[in-house]
Amino acid sequence: MISEERLQKILDRFGYIEARMSQGGGDIAALGREYAELRPVVEQIRDWQQLQGDLADAEEMLADPEMKALAEEELPALRARLPEAEHALQLTLLPRDAADARPAMIEIRPGTGGDEAALFAGDLLRMYQRYAEARGWKMEMVEYQETELGGVKEAVAAVRGEGVFARLKFESGVHRVQRVPETESGGRIHTSAATVAVLPEAEEVDIAIDPNDIRIDTMRASGAGGQHVNTTDSAVRITHIPTGIVVTSSEKSQHQNRAIAMQVLRNRLFDMERQRAADARAADRKSQVGTGDRSERIRTYNFPQGRITDHRINLTLYKLDAVMQGDLDDIIDALIADHQAALLAEEGL
DSSP, rough: OOHHHHHHHHHHHHHHHHHHHTOOOOOOHHHHHHHHHHHHHHHHHHHHHHHHHHHHHHHHTTTTTTTTTHHHHHHHHHHHHHHHHHHHHHHHOOOOTTTTTSSEEEEEEOOOOOOHHHHHHHHHHHHHHHHHHTOOOOEEEEEEOOOOOOOOOEEEEEESEEEEEEEEHHEEEEEEEEOHHHHHHTTEEEEEEEEEEEOOOOOTTOOOOOOGGGGEEEOOOOOSSSGGOOOOOEEEEEETTTEEEEEEEOOOOOHHHHHHHHHHHHHHHHHHHHHHHHHTEEETTTOEEEEEEETSSEEEETTTTTTTEEETTHHHHHOOOHTTTTTHHHHHHHHHHHHHHHHHHHTTO
């Protein structure tokens, strides 16, 4: 049930912000951010209220013999629009994840399965690169280590664009693959896995890192061998002593590596804080879409059957080739819809 009192409070707050901004008072930047957040909510409230008013007017017209025919013609269409308008309003009233609008860092590592797991990790990386390209996002590699067979030992990439974390955050977890490896002569199906972690990009104001809590080591960056070996101590490894988190960066510039590694560390610490808060809120629930549990098996990619299954919402699609080419919207849209339904139930909307 939509609370009229709650809607009025939102409208009052929006009116207050508009007035303050027109007068030039207060923190203009902070007011501008709140105004931008509230504006789509206020637009949905006004649309819903307008529809309610039109319905009330049409129902009153039924009592007027001269207007009854017009009212009977308008009412079915107005009533049909009401559920959709109510649902749209309910979605805008849901509590927002403050990190949704942030850029994200995506980390991919092979799990169980040896060389095949590393090859699959590489496939996942290319899948996300294609998805980012299709959405007009910018994806830059931060750390990339390749195996001898061309698989991925570790891949860390920064993704920037509109709604990046909001759409990618459901990708965190264990991705399982079932297929016949190219190296398998007997044609047997193998099962292996890769882990994906999607972290919102943290700002310095989000996480303060005490210099006494970190140890910074420089080391020789690994090269391709022979004349290409990097002989300078440019790679940087940062260890966060309280948590044991270790991050590395091995670009050409030691100064750049230090900055990159600090950003990765900040993102991981920020994500830990978000997970702690989410776990506290969800302590009474056994499962929840989007918990980001890195140990949770979230999806299976079955190549012999061309099938992909997301286990959190029991969604199975027979379009694996398209998904591996970056066509992820059907899965992500379904995960977002399921998450919104769970939130609606929690909020009693």
